[in-house]
Amino acid sequence: MASHQTTSLGLTMLWTRQQKRQFDENGFLFLPGLVSTDEIAELNRAVPGLLAGDEMHDGMHRERERSGAIRQVYLTHRYSPPFQRLSTNPKIVEPVKQVLGEQVYVWHSKINVKDAFQGTVWLWHQDYGYWMWDGVDPRLVSVMVFLDRATLNNGCLMVAAGSHKWGRLEHYADEKTTSYKQWCVDTETLKHRLTEEMIQPVTGEPGDVLFFHCNLLHGSGHNMSPLPRKSIIIAYNDLDNRPRPVDNPRPDWVVARQFDPV
Numbered sequence: 001m002a003s004h005q006t007t008s009l010g011l012t013m014l015w016t017r018q019q020k021r022q023f024d025e026n027g028f029l030f031l032p033g034l035v036s037t038d039e040i041a042e043l044n045r046a047v048p049g050l051l052a053g054d055e056m057h058d059g060m061h062r063e064r065e066r067s068g069a070i071r072q073v074y075l076t077h078r079y080s081p082p083f084q085r086l087s088t089n090p091k092i093v094e095p096v097k098q099v100l101g102e103q104v105y106v107w108h109s110k111i112n113v114k115d116a117f118q119g120t121v122w123l124w125h126q127d128y129g130y131w132m133w134d135g136v137d138p139r140l141v142s143v144m145v146f147l148d149r150a151t152l153n154n155g156c157l158m159v160a161a162g163s164h165k166w167g168r169l170e171h172y173a174d175e176k177t178t179s180y181k182q183w184c185v186d187t188e189t190l191k192h193r194l195t196e197e198m199i200q201p202v203t204g205e206p207g208d209v210l211f212f213h214c215n216l217l218h219g220s221g222h223n224m225s226p227l228p229r230k231s232i233i234i235a236y237n238d239l240d241n242r243p244r245p246v247d248n249p250r251p252d253w254v255v256a257r258q259f260d261p262v
C-alpha cells in the first residue's frame with residue numbers, strides 16, 4: 001500500500017508510516033498548517049454569527065461559562081457550510097480513515113471558544129472516559145483544528161503523551177469547577193500515573209491540526225490572556241462502531257444519530 005496519496009492540489013493527505021507510528025506511540029499527531037489560511041479565514045468569518053445564534057432557531061447547541069461567555073457551540077458541522085466542508089475535508093478525513101477504517105461518520109463537533117480572560121479550565125480526562133457510557137468501543141479519533149493562535153497564556157491544550165496506552169481510566173463527574181459537567185480523572189489517579197515529562201502543551205497557529213486517540217489524557221488551563229483561543233474539535237467514529245442501546249442515551253448534539261459516512 002502506498003504511504004502517501006496526493007490530491008490534485010499536490011497536498012499529501014495520507015500519513016506516512018512514520019507519522020502513523022508517531023500517532024500509535026504518542027496517541028496524537030500534530031500537523032502544522034494542514035488547513036490553509038484562506039480556509040481558516042472563511043471559518044472565522046462564520047464564527048461571530050455562530051456564537052450569537054439561538055438554538056431555538058438554528059439547531060445548534062451552545063454551552064456558556066458562568067460569566068455568560070459562550071464556552072462551546074456544538075453541531076456547526078451540520079448547519080454552517082464552511083464547517084460542514086471542514087468536517088468532510090480529505091486532509092482531515094483520509095488520515096482518520098487510516099486509523100479507524102474505510103467508513104467513518106461525525107460523532108460530534110464543537111467549537112471550543114476559550115474567550116479572552118473568561119475561557120475556563122478543562123480538567124484532565126480521556127474522551128472515552130465518558131463516551132464508554134454511550135455504548136461504543138474505543139474506536140474514535142478527535143481532530144482539533146486551531147482557529148486562533150494557541151499559547152501557554154491563552155490556555156492551549158495539554159496532552160499526556162502515551163497515556164492512551166493505559167486504556168480507559170475511571171472518571172467521575174465534576175460539577176463544581178466550571179459551568180459544564182466534566183467527566184475527569186481524580187487527583188489520586190493523576191498523582192500515581194501522570195509524570196511532568198509526559199505533559200506536552202500543544203501551542204500553535206491558526207490552521208494547525210491535532211489528531212488524537214479517544215483514550216489520550218488531555219486538558220487545558222484558564223485563558224489568562226487577551227487573546228481568545230478558539231478551536232473546533234471534530235470527533236469521528238467508525239461506522240461499524242455505532243452506539244449500542246444504553247440506559248439514558250445522551251442527546252444527538254453530543255452523540256450523533258446521523259450516520260452519514262464522510
Ligand SMILES: O=C(O)CCC(=O)C(=O)O
Nearest residue numbers: 112122156157218219220
Ligand atoms: O478545548 C480544550 O482545551 C479541551 C476541550 C476538551 O477536552 C473537550 O472538549 O473534550
